Amino acid sequence: MVTIRPATPGDAEAIAEVYVNTWRSVYADLLPERELVGMSYERTALYWRRMIAEKPGRDLVRVADTDDRMVIGFASAGASRHRGLGFDGEVYTLYVLDDFQGAGTGQALLFSSFRRLLDRGLRSSLVWVLAGNPSRFFYEVMGARRVAEREETMWGVRLNEVAFGWPDLDATLKSPRAIAAS
Template identity: 30%
Template structure:
């Protein structure tokens, strides 16, 4: 394997981050999302959104590289209070110390090489440095690979679910939560 690294994303990474997001969604979520939704994803708009995130925040973004290739990314930041609330709307005592991992994607052709773990581990350290003690993420229930990945680092479903409308098809998401002191199995 070529040398693998994780580094802070730069604005110049926006095109590759957008490409990875779109190609990964189109591959990994082909059975989960309607084809029309995936077909309507706009590369230029996605790239512009990532460029704004990289230049204006609020998320921190890390990228994984293997050799000269950018192969994945992770975006996270302080969790908005509504994201931390339980199903009944109550906010946990540690809400101010919760990081939201909003995206963690590794392009499928680079999968199973440790990039996801390196990205999440580096982001957990970064969020811990900003005062977070716990992380949360939302994962489609049908995305068993992602659920398994997060469970493998000690993040488990916490009982909170939400259903999103994906082009007329409901997508049920589980919230997974765990310590930022990750335990890789």
């Protein structure tokens, strides 16, 4: 049984483990190995601890944990950083540990984040994803449509990114998939 709940500062180490491990796995063919190997659990945990403890309410950070309180995934969301696209909310991060993927956790985190965005008065959302990341298909399964593209440089590598958007979160949460998942 997986539970979705708001993150606390004490989750920072577990969130860092999910973050670093999934980056190394999903971006292995897209980003330089040296940089991925150099990612630090400690620095990443510090970032998330500050994000959760010092800026409560700025980002909505939610974790998924198992019955024995192991954090297996997390998501963060908030106001869109790209207002020009006509979407007021944004899912900034969504990661589920490899061994726990494919069991509905990503979907539960996504819909839970959408509920919190709506609570905050944000009625639509987008997510940016690397064009080469297979998770783009997940967003299509979740009812999003492709709304924009851009080029970014990260660690010296030029990368194509795609934005997927949900123009009406209320309608998305009333879809048969979201109702079945709740």
